[in-house]
Amino acid sequence: MAYSEGPILINMIADTTVSSTALYRIAWCGSSAGVVVGDQGATGKGGIFAGICYGYTHSTSTAAQEMIPIAVGGVAKVAMIASTAGGNNFICASSNGWGMTASTKSPVIGRIIGGTSGGAGKLRSVLLFNTIPLKYAASMITSTG
Numbered sequence: 001m002a003y004s005e006g007p008i009l010i011n012m013i014a015d016t017t018v019s020s021t022a023l024y025r026i027a028w029c030g031s032s033a034g035v036v037v038g039d040q041g042a043t044g045k046g047g048i049f050a051g052i053c054y055g056y057t058h059s060t061s062t063a064a065q066e067m068i069p070i071a072v073g074g075v076a077k078v079a080m081i082a083s084t085a086g087g088n089n090f091i092c093a094s095s096n097g098w099g100m101t102a103s104t105k106s107p108v109i110g111r112i113i114g115g116t117s118g119g120a121g122k123l124r125s126v127l128l129f130n131t132i133p134l135k136y137a138a139s140m141i142t143s144t145g
Helices: none
Strands: 010-013 025-031 035-037 044-053 067-073 074-081 090-093 099-101 112-113 121-129
Touching: 010 044, 010 090, 025 099, 035 044, 044 121, 067 121, 074 112
Parallel strands: none
Antiparallel strands: 010 067, 025 035, 025 044, 044 067, 074 121, 090 099, 090 112, 112 121
């Protein structure tokens, strides 16, 4: 299904080599003002969500600091860790950069709005929330004001 708001892409410097296995996986802010895709590891900035990887480098040299397209808003494809994330679920990142159903105290990066269930790596259409870092909670706080 097509959406009226496609992904908003910007080019960012890759802190590490980004291969084809990183496509549509979650990118994190790196330690050198660039991005790290997948496992944020020791070079990450404490899990600060940068966007979704929409391209990869053709060089194996990290010194090349190649630019890669990163989806930072709109509706983006996200590679999921498993088939359990259903439509309208909030998603967060697994430890290695796959999308997964949001869990307590995990930064919510978006909401699934399309795609079908499938195994690991299945792509889902996700409306990205990248303007404010949100934390998932199992309950809502309401006001009776």
